[in-house]
Structure formats: structure tokens, C-alpha cells
Amino acid sequence: MxxxxxxxxxxxxxxxxxxxxxxxxxGGRDFECCLRRLRESTWTxxxxxxxxxGSIDDSGALAxxxxxxxxxxxxxxxxxxxxxxxxxxxxxxLIFFLDADVAVYPETLSRGMARFLADPSLTALxxxxxxxxxxxxxxSQFRNLLHHFVHQQGHFHKNERPAHTFxxxxxxxxxxxxxxxxxxxxxxxPRPAIEDIELGYRLTRAGHRIILARDVLATHLKxxxxxxxxxxxxxxRGVPWALLIKRxxxxxxxxxxxxxxxxxxxxxxxxxxxxxxxPVTAWxxxxxxxxxxxxxxxxxxxxxxxxxxxxxxxxxxxLPIHLIYYxxxxxxxxxALYQWHANGGGLKTQGTARxxxxxxxxxxxxxxxRARVAGRLARWTARSR
Numbered sequence: 208m209x210x211x212x213x214x215x216x217x218x219x220x221x222x223x224x225x226x227x228x229x230x231x232x233x234g235g236r237d238f239e240c241c242l243r244r245l246r247e248s249t250w251t252x253x254x255x256x257x258x259x260x261g262s263i264d265d266s267g268a269l270a271x272x273x274x275x276x277x278x279x280x281x282x283x284x285x286x287x288x289x290x291x292x293x294x295x296x297x298x299x300x301l302i303f304f305l306d307a308d309v310a311v312y313p314e315t316l317s318r319g320m321a322r323f324l325a326d327p328s329l330t331a332l333x334x335x336x337x338x339x340x341x342x343x344x345x346x347s348q349f350r351n352l353l354h355h356f357v358h359q360q361g362h363f364h365k366n367e368r369p370a371h372t373f374x375x376x377x378x379x380x381x382x383x384x385x386x387x388x389x390x391x392x393x394x395x396x397p398r399p400a401i402e403d404i405e406l407g408y409r410l411t412r413a414g415h416r417i418i419l420a421r422d423v424l425a426t427h428l429k430x431x432x433x434x435x436x437x438x439x440x441x442x443x444r445g446v447p448w449a450l451l452i453k454r455x456x457x458x459x460x461x462x463x464x465x466x467x468x469x470x471x472x473x474x475x476x477x478x479x480x481x482x483x484x485x486p487v488t489a490w491x492x493x494x495x496x497x498x499x500x501x502x503x504x505x506x507x508x509x510x511x512x513x514x515x516x517x518x519x520x521x522x523x524x525x526l527p528i529h530l531i532y533y534x535x536x537x538x539x540x541x542x543a544l545y546q547w548h549a550n551g552g553g554l555k556t557q558g559t560a561r562x563x564x565x566x567x568x569x570x571x572x573x574x575x576x577r578a579r580v581a582g583r584l585a586r587w588t589a590r591s592r
Contacts, residue, residue, distance in 0.1 A: 471505055
């Protein structure tokens, strides 16, 4: 491997226009691909900062060989803490967060930079995965294609539309604003979760503008298993996101939680109940057929997209995985609501009558069995991989 730094070398130290921050833990070959694709970027005025979050492989050494500034956590602290450290080390006014298993296109950085240069009022933007995931298997293909499809929907003007969340898989933000808002919350999100969504809520609530840029694309290299999909959708995304919606009193109707998608979750539970009832009555089969047909109809655009990209047989194989996905979303909401009510709404009132958010260190008063169960579920949500 040739030793070529990421970004152009100059005779004197200079402040780059962009800092690329990549947290990594045992990144392996995907991380190497991530770094190599960065070096092919048409935008070359950047510094690369890799945060080695307790890796036991040579991820840190690999990043140094590829020209990165490397900092290390001896013990894994999670991507939220790793990205915060990277932002503190950054010297550029803009920060581009990138996951270690995501590979950019040559024009990805340039397209993001162009929007910030053209619009000084912009605070942050994020893109999406492309529709060419390399990982084989129905689960991996389904997950990555679902992400691409969801992020490409909506009313776009010049390939962009407003958003009130943020995404660190492939997202750019003003560094000073990120630091002023305290970055991500590693106490609430010690493991991969929805720390970027929570930051987006804080930013837009304060009047900052975030956009989703449809032409800012990157390739997701992750290989999904069904077990990892279930674990992620329930404990790393579904439960934390539902709790965040409750805390922030947000009526969420964008991306994965549009009204039609919420209805599909309800329909999926009816299908599951009908399946369980089939040994008792043959009429339950009609419920299974009707519920499944309704879900397919509500997701007609997505299934047509899958047929166009992978064919009819793949789409047929993806249907039960889609139902599992909806089941996980429903279970996550029920678990989150249980935790919320078992912990008194996640808030406590102190002598000053000021209510503190649970993601700022407040602890609810211990309760009997239901609080212990809720705490156990919360530990599952934050459990390390």
C-alpha cells in the first residue's frame, strides 16, 4: 500500500476547508475501502480524522498509513463519543461525518461543499446510501435498498428538501454549531443508536436549517444478518427513537415514520395475530391474505423499485423480511412506551419544579417490578455488540 496522505500536501501548514471524521472499531476491509474511496474524491482540500474506538485490529495503523490524524479510545466509548472527539480535533469550519463501512463517490464531498458555499444559512446536510449495495444476501440487499428508497422520497427542489433530523453515515455540518450544541450525547447513546437524529431535533428546534441532498450518495458496505437487523430495529433505533419522540413531543411524519408506514406496522400486527389464530379457525387465513395485500398496496412504490433493481423473485423473498421489519418497529414502540410510563414519563420534578431530561443525567425514582423490567429493557437497548 502506498503511503499517500488524504488531501493535498502543502509547504506550510494551512487550515483545510473540510474535516472528515470517521469513527472506527475493528473496521477491517470495509474501513480500508472507505479510506481508499475518500482518496478518490474530487474535493481534495480536507483533513482526515479517524477515531479508533478501542479497536483490537490494525484500524488505527491503517488510518495513519492512509494519511489520517488518529486519536484512540483505549476502551470503546461508542460512536457518539468518538465523533465528539473528532469534532474537537477538527480544524476546518465544516465537518463531514462518515461511517467506517461507508464508501463515498468521487463527487460526494464536492456536492456537499458546493451547497454550503452557495448557501451560508445552511447548518447541516446529509445524503443517502446508493442503490448498489455490494453485500450479498436478501437481508443485506433489502436493508440497504430500503434506506436508499426512503431517503429518495419526498418533494425535492434542485435535489434537496428540508429535514429536521441529521445522519452521520454521510452528513456534513458546521463545526462551530456542532460544538456550540454540545455535539452528540454519549451518556444517552453509549452504543450505535439515534444520536444524530436527536441532534437534528435540537438544531431545527433552535431554528437551524438542515437539508437532505438526494445527489449526495455513498455505498453502504455492511453485511446484514437477520439477527443484527432485529436487534438494530428494536434496541438501537426503534426504542431510542420512540423515547426521543416522547421526550421532545415531536409529531414525526418523515422518512421511516410517515403515516403510511405507521399504518403498516398496525397491519403487520393484525397479520401476526391472524397467523396465530389459523390453527383455531380457517377464517384467519383471510385476515393474513387481506393484511398482507394491504401492506403490499401501501408499499407499491417500494416493491416496484425492488423489482426494477433486483427482479420479482428477490422482491418476493424480501416481503417476509419487510414484515419482520414492521414487527420490530411495533415491538420497539411497545417497549419504549412501557419504559416511558414505568419511569414516570422519563422525567422527575425537583424542588425548583424544573423538569430535567433523562438524557441529561436525571434518574427516576425507583419503582417495584415494572421499573426493574423497564431498566432491564433499557440495558438491552444500550448493550454493546
